[in-house]
Amino acid sequence: MRTDLVVALDIGGTKIAGALVDAGGRIVVRAQRATPAREDGETVMGAVAAVVAELAGSPLWASASAVGIGSAGPVDASTGTVSPVNVPGWRDFPLVERVHRATGGLPVTLVGDGVAMTAAEHWQGAARGHDNALCLVVSTGVGGGLVLDGRVHPGPTGNAGHIGHMSVDLDGESCACGGRGCVEQIASGPNIARRALGNGWRPGPDGDASAAAVAAAARAGDPVAVASFARAAQALAAGIAATATLVEIDIAVIGGGVAGAGPVLFDPLRRSLRSYATLSFVQNLTVVPALTGTDAGLLGAAAAATPRTGIPGAVSTSP
Template structure:
């Protein structure tokens, strides 16, 4: 029998997803549970265990040789703990130990969700074939991950590439992380909507009041909505250019809900990159939308597990 599948978990503030994933990123026996994010840490862990029990009941389970977890962060891969901002019951929660209670002796790998998405994009998405890439997840927050010298680079704790907390406005508004002017305070979907509302934009009846509604208005030429996306695009361009100057990336891949805005985001982003990415070795950088969609977390948790076990082994 082949031992060629990874049991993958994708854990976020709204859903806990699981699947058995092969080396090409194909998903089997997938399962989804809502995250009881406002309940106790034990209740959230019980939901994770239910997902694992569902996977273990699959006839394919005997082919599983590892477990890969991508979790909302911050995560601490060294200690196997997670403290997701949007799951208050989990603070330094021993997630890896909890997973091991369900999965026995299988090796377990933990990375942040931005690193998982990056692993997915490098395996089967828009970063495939590139030796160096930055991948960003722009949604309620802003996360990311790096591929350097052809390999996923999660860093010692599994958080490397967390671009949302690069400061791009030194006198900007304070961020819950403790710093000022973080990318996340300017470019997340939450920030885009907040800025548009502050400027007087209002959704039409029945229209989305969040970043998607702002994007629709920007596409129709609404100046306040356009300004909110331009501001977000400049923050992203500054952080992407800073990353490129530090580690020489070839491509920046942008996923997450806000990337769904399409040209409302990418047009001002390309313009802003011309302002920021001016050094000779940064100028060739391209910015492209992610290709793996909602399955990125699962594909990436498995891909990261394979990569990291190979590097450790």
């Protein structure tokens, strides 16, 4: 019987994905549910349990020896709890304990989704071979993680590098986190779409008002859509430059659904970055798309639970 599998859970505001992943980073079984993000905490946990149950139905389940979770944040890896900004029903929710029980007692390791994506990109993606990097997830929210001195650096609670709640507009709008002018409040997909709609952009006949639809309009030259992405790019550039100045990263890797906009996002981002990253030791900072795609969260969660590729400082709990 094989013994090289881990259970990986990627929990966000839109979907809850699960997989059995082998030591080489290959996903051998998948499961997924929509996140009932506006429901109560037990309903959200029910969706997680359904994903676990589907994976447990595989004959390969018996080969899984541990669980890794990458969750929307903030998380507290030291206590095994999560309080995602975009899942209001979870506040100090004991996710590690609940998943430990749902998986029949497997040891569970928790990290933030940004740290998970960072681990995936450093293991198999665009940050591979870089000793100092910032990796970002730009999607329903904006998360991030750091690689410092060649190792993923989650911080004491698993939130280090959480660029989404760095303030880049001191007089900006209030954010769901309680702050003001956060990167997420400007650059996340829903906020890109909200800003475009507020400034006069209108969806096509299909009624699609998502950030992806705004990106399509921007590619077609719609000035309002172009401006909405430019504003998001400026916020990301300000956050990336501030991070680079603080810890001397040499590459920023951007994944998540919004990164799928391609040049509509990356061209103004690189232009804005030249205006913010001006000191000599950050002028050579590069920005590239992530390579691990929609599997980044799962691969990073697997890395957190795998001793050989694990994340230093991540807390594994077996209640």
